[in-house]
Amino acid sequence: MAGKSSATPTTYSPSLTGQKKKRPSFLTDSDWVRPDGRGPHQCRPAFLRTGAVNSASGSAYAEFGNTKVIVSVYGPRESKKAMMYSDTGRLNCNVSYTTFATPIRGQAPETKDLSSMLHKALEGAIILKSFPKTTVDVFALVLESGGSDLPVITTCASLALADAGIMLYDMVASVSVSSIGKNLLIDPVSEEESYQDGSLMITCMPSRNEVTQMTVTGEWSTPKIHEAMQLCLDACSKLGKIMRSCLKEAASGPQD
Amino acid sequence: MVGLSLGEQNFIKGGIAQDLRTDGRNRLAYRPIFVETGVIPQASGSARVKLGATDVIASVKAELGKPNLSHPDKGKVSIYVDCSPTAEPTFEGRGGEELSAELSSALQRCLLGGKSGAGAGIDLSSLSIVEGKVCWDLYIDGLVVSSDGNVLDALGAAIKAALSNTVIPKVQVAANASSDEQPEVDVSDEEFLQFDTSGVPVIITLTKVGKHYIVDATTEEESQMSSAVSVSINRQGRICGLTKRGGAGLDPSIILDMISVAKHVSEQLINKLDSEIAAAEACDEETEMDC
Numbered sequence: 001m002a003g004k005s006s007a008t009p010t011t012y013s014p015s016l017t018g019q020k021k022k023r024p025s026f027l028t029d030s031d032w033v034r035p036d037g038r039g040p041h042q043c044r045p046a047f048l049r050t051g052a053v054n055s056a057s058g059s060a061y062a063e064f065g066n067t068k069v070i071v072s073v074y075g076p077r078e079s080k081k082a083m084m085y086s087d088t089g090r091l092n093c094n095v096s097y098t099t100f101a102t103p104i105r106g107q108a109p110e111t112k113d114l115s116s117m118l119h120k121a122l123e124g125a126i127i128l129k130s131f132p133k134t135t136v137d138v139f140a141l142v143l144e145s146g147g148s149d150l151p152v153i154t155t156c157a158s159l160a161l162a163d164a165g166i167m168l169y170d171m172v173a174s175v176s177v178s179s180i181g182k183n184l185l186i187d188p189v190s191e192e193e194s195y196q197d198g199s200l201m202i203t204c205m206p207s208r209n210e211v212t213q214m215t216v217t218g219e220w221s222t223p224k225i226h227e228a229m230q231l232c233l234d235a236c237s238k239l240g241k242i243m244r245s246c247l248k249e250a251a252s253g254p255q256d
Numbered sequence: 257m258v259g260l261s262l263g264e265q266n267f268i269k270g271g272i273a274q275d276l277r278t279d280g281r282n283r284l285a286y287r288p289i290f291v292e293t294g295v296i297p298q299a300s301g302s303a304r305v306k307l308g309a310t311d312v313i314a315s316v317k318a319e320l321g322k323p324n325l326s327h328p329d330k331g332k333v334s335i336y337v338d339c340s341p342t343a344e345p346t347f348e349g350r351g352g353e354e355l356s357a358e359l360s361s362a363l364q365r366c367l368l369g370g371k372s373g374a375g376a377g378i379d380l381s382s383l384s385i386v387e388g389k390v391c392w393d394l395y396i397d398g399l400v401v402s403s404d405g406n407v408l409d410a411l412g413a414a415i416k417a418a419l420s421n422t423v424i425p426k427v428q429v430a431a432n433a434s435s436d437e438q439p440e441v442d443v444s445d446e447e448f449l450q451f452d453t454s455g456v457p458v459i460i461t462l463t464k465v466g467k468h469y470i471v472d473a474t475t476e477e478e479s480q481m482s483s484a485v486s487v488s489i490n491r492q493g494r495i496c497g498l499t500k501r502g503g504a505g506l507d508p509s510i511i512l513d514m515i516s517v518a519k520h521v522s523e524q525l526i527n528k529l530d531s532e533i534a535a536a537e538a539c540d541e542e543t544e545m546d547c
Contacts, residue, residue: 113361116354123503194326198369210505214485216498218369222515225495229508 012242013042014186014234032183035191036065043175043187043235048156048246050163058164062156065189066146071156073164075136089131093119095140095153102145103190114150117213121154121174121203124212127167136166147189151176154203159243163250170205171243172212173236177201177228179218186231200225202232206240209233260479268480272465278476284521286472289413291532293421294540301422301451303536305414307472309404314396314414316422321393323384331383331391335363337398337411344403358501359398362408366459366488366497367415377456377488377496378419385427392424405474408486412459417533420453421540457490457497458525460518464506469514471521485511487518491526495519 038044044065053059056072063069079090095115097108118140126136138160140153151174158172178188178196185192193199198218204211216225260268271277281287287308296302299315323330337359339352346352367377383392396418398411426449463473463484470477478484483502490496495515500506 110361112357116358120501120503124505204508205505208505209507211500211508211511212503212505214498214500214511215365216495217365218496219490220495222495222512222519225498225515226512229512233508 011043011045012235012238013039014231014238032180032185032192034185035189040183040185041231043239046239046242048159048243050159050247050250056160056164058160058162058166060156060159060163062152062159064146064148064152064187066144067149067152068143068146069140069149069152069156070143071138071140071153071160073136073138073157073160073166075164076131076134076166077137079133079135083135085133087132088128089126089133090135091119091123091126091128091138092135093122093138093140093157095142097142097145100144101142108142108145109149114153117150117215118153118157121172121213122157122161124210125158125168125170125172125205126161127169130167136161136164145190147191147193148176148187150174151187151201151203155239155243159246162243162247170207170210171240172203173206173239173243174201174203174213175232175235175239177232179220179224179228184224184228184231186235200228200232202229202236204233204236206237260476264476265480268477269466272468272470272477275468277470279474281472283468283470284517286525286528289528289532291413291417291529291536293417293533293536299418300424301418301420303414303417303421303533305410305417307406307410307413308474309402310407310410311400311402312407312410312414313399313401314411314418315399316415316418317395317397318422318424319393319395320385320390320427323388323391327380328388329384330380331393333368333378333380333383333394333396335367335396335398335415336360337363337400339400339403342402343400347400359400359408359411362486362497362499362501363396363398363411363415363459365499366412366457366486369496377490379452379455382452383424386429390427390429403475405476405478406461406472409459409461409472412457412488413529416453416456416458416529417536419451419456420533421537422451424449424451455490457488458522458529459486459488459497460522460525461486462514462518464502464510464514469517485514485518487515487522489519489522489526493519493522 047063050060052061052070053072057074059072061070093115095111099106138157154174177200178185178192179198180196200216203213275283290306292304295304296315300318301316304313337356339347339356341348462469463481465480482504483506486499488497
């Protein structure tokens with residue numbers, strides 16, 4: 001699908017402030033050569049489109065390298081009768097993997113975990129008071145899992161919510177960083193994720209400069225966390241701009 | 257839990273702003289910690305931790321198993337938390353499932369490190385018996401008996417105590433096993449290996465209420481929080497895991513500030529916890545010697 005787009009693929013590689021060189025040199029460990037030839041601080045080109053699913057209130061398709069995700073948003077629609085009255089809206093998230101998404105058939109990770117993390121990432125950005133008594137359903141389907149899945153799912157879900165017209169405080173962009181030895185690799189692929197010593201994922205609202213979700217695994221020293229956070233936040237703000245331009249294109253497109 | 261009136265909410269927020277919480281503590285003070293080890297005789301190790309009114313039990317069971325194909329020289333650890341209906345009536349049946357899943361994944365993140373196994377609080381290579389064939393599977397189970405806030409910290413402390421109480425039997429492998437057969441292992445009843453827990457981190461949850469952070473929040477204080485960050489720090493002061501909980505957004509500089517506050521608090525907590533665990537183990541040995 002990416003080959004059919006006429007525009008050049010957009011990328012959101014961050015710039016590490018205070019450091020001129022793009023590739024940090026390592027004294028002891030050998031450089032990790034990335035399988036797709038990217039630099040350690042270079043993200044995959046992002047392909048984003050809205051309006052992928054016609055029957056949904058809003059939908060989006062995202063393709064980041066080999067990670068392909070489609071998200072559809074239904075709502076606001078009536079809450080189930082069993083649920084109690086609530087004067088704020090409700091958000092219901094569901095993440096599922098297709099059986100052919102992973103290299104080995106049916107080897108999907110814990111989707112309940114991913115669903116609850118998606119919920120937490122999005123609930124800070126949605127203005128729930130704008131749709132009381134109703135529910136917004138977000139369904140994410142991972143068509144191919146090529147690494148850095150949850151950040152792509154979150155980004156795509158936020159685009160789908162905007163496409164559905166749900167009121168948001170800001171777009172939600174998400175990026176993850178993998179630490180392998182002394183290298184910090186942004187936007188890892190599945191091979192790099194399997195070798196990683198630690199990972200840091202940030203979901204933030206770029207214009208408000210607010211972090212809605214952050215998870216860190218593995219052992220990190222404080223300066224390393226500082227550096228990784230800077231990288232992620234920089235990439236998130238660039239990704240936010242790309243998301244906005246995608247929405248603008250979609251809005252101005254049909255009028256031609 | 258009974259809802260809080262507006263006056264009570266303001267009282268909690270105002271107290272926190274003035275460094276005097278409803279139970280008289282400072283913002284960065286923990287409730288008295290009470291540790292008891294060896295509470296479950298059938299398990300390889302167990303501990304019960306009481307943090308004020310929060311009461312959790314952790315048990316460790318070691319069983320022989322086959323290692324993962326991608327990591328043949330490492331054992332396996334699986335962490336699972338169960339929220340008992342005695343803690344909250346809403347936990348009955350599937351009600352507590354969401355909280356259990358959140359706690360289990362947060363603990364796994366803090367204790368098991370990255371996918372390659374580096375930075376894990378538990379040394380997985382020490383659990384391997386015969387590379388590629390036999391290893392120890394550790395099943396760590398947590399049970400929340402009573403919940404009055406800060407359950408994650410209590411579970412982290414209970415798991416640390418349970419691991420230091422864990423004894424793994426010595427295993428002798430039959431020397432003349434051929435390379436592709438399953439080797440015969442003889443599990444010794446007499447000799448045991450103590451588990452090394454110096455690397456196990458503690459979990460510190462910082463709850464943000466208004467403009468200030470508090471440590472060890474009670475249920476009432478947690479109801480007033482805007483967001484919380486749980487940081488897992490080990491003895492060397494390195495961060496082994498971080499989870500942000502709660503819906504509201506946080507400025508990145510605040511998160512970094514919370515990390516440094518958590519580091520500062522962790523030194524005292526690790527020392528306190530170690531002394532409590534040592535006291536509990538000593539108490540345990542005394543009662544054993546008496547019978």
